[in-house]
Amino acid sequence: MNTPTAVITGAAGGLGQATARQLLAAGFDVVAVTRDAPSAQTTRHALAAHAQGRTVHALHADLMDRAAIRALVTRLRDTVAQVDVLVNNAGAAFSHYGETADGVERTHALNHLAPFQLTHLLFADALFAPDARVINISSDLVTRGRIDTTAPDVTGVSWRDRFSQISVYGTAKLTGVLATAALATRLPPGMHAYSANPGVIRTGFNSKSGGLLKAASLASGLFAQTPEKAAGTPVLLATAPTPPAPNGGFFAKKAAATTPEPARDAALAAKVYEDTARTLGLVPLPTS
Numbered sequence: 262m263n264t265p266t267a268v269i270t271g272a273a274g275g276l277g278q279a280t281a282r283q284l285l286a287a288g289f290d291v292v293a294v295t296r297d298a299p300s301a302q303t304t305r306h307a308l309a310a311h312a313q314g315r316t317v318h319a320l321h322a323d324l325m326d327r328a329a330i331r332a333l334v335t336r337l338r339d340t341v342a343q344v345d346v347l348v349n350n351a352g353a354a355f356s357h358y359g360e361t362a363d364g365v366e367r368t369h370a371l372n373h374l375a376p377f378q379l380t381h382l383l384f385a386d387a388l389f390a391p392d393a394r395v396i397n398i399s400s401d402l403v404t405r406g407r408i409d410t411t412a413p414d415v416t417g418v419s420w421r422d423r424f425s426q427i428s429v430y431g432t433a434k435l436t437g438v439l440a441t442a443a444l445a446t447r448l449p450p451g452m453h454a455y456s457a458n459p460g461v462i463r464t465g466f467n468s469k470s471g472g473l474l475k476a477a478s479l480a481s482g483l484f485a486q487t488p489e490k491a492a493g494t495p496v497l498l499a500t501a502p503t504p505p506a507p508n509g510g511f512f513a514k515k516a517a518a519t520t521p522e523p524a525r526d527a528a529l530a531a532k533v534y535e536d537t538a539r540t541l542g543l544v545p546l547p548t549s
């Protein structure tokens with residue numbers, strides 16, 4: 262039997278590294294993706310201590326750069342035979358408006374566009390196993406997301422003159438939930454895609470973001486989970502012998518959670534999915 266392989270972005274610390282450690286313990290080989298070469302090297306050494314005979318690879322890419330994501334997929338193709346689990350964990354909540362070199366708002370670029378692009382390039386390269394699972398890390402703050410149902414903005418540029426850190430981050434994550442729900446309807450039989458909400462985590466993610474999220478992080482610190490506990494949700498979705506239902510669902514704390522209201526609109530989810538594919542110059546997967 263071949264050893265399954267999990268690819269985890271944002272694996273340099275916190276939730277990403279905790280997820281990687283638990284998937285190694287569950288019998289996976291792991292490809293840890295970090296932002297730069299020094300963090301990749303440090304992460305590989307840290308995970309090797311937990312490998313228990315499994316293989317650990319570490320690659321790096323700036324996931325706010327579309328060309329860097331394309332290069333990452335090329336390196337993945339040269340590194341592994343197939344991907345059984347993809348955990349799109351990398352994320353950030355920037356405290357003020359800024360655009361990437363590709364002309365999109367940074368929070369949307371990293372939290373929504375990057376996982377969408379990485380997922381679809383792996384499809385295009387036929388790197389996914391027939392029963393692969395795609396797990397997109399979400400957030401409690403999807404409830405703060407604001408979607409224009411008639412003209413959803415998948416790039417975040419509409420926030421240029423009205424930037425709100427919490428609303429922009431929540432909207433980027435909500436856009437990802439919508440796209441994940443639509444992706445699930447297009448997957449080949451046997452494959453699954455999920456949104457995983459790990460809850461509030463004691464990692465310093467919000468405090469490093471600055472702005473209102475830093476204050477919220479300090480206020481909620483007493484109730485935050487350790488990364489090891491928070492990793493339970495994506496690890497369950499990755500390892501459950503029977504794929505959790507529903508496909509495309511929004512899961513929190515190891516149980517199916519109430520789907521955010523906009524994500525119940527299949528037509529809106531399909532529009533977000535198709536607009537995102539068009540923005541990235543990708544061919545949408547056909548509807549099943």
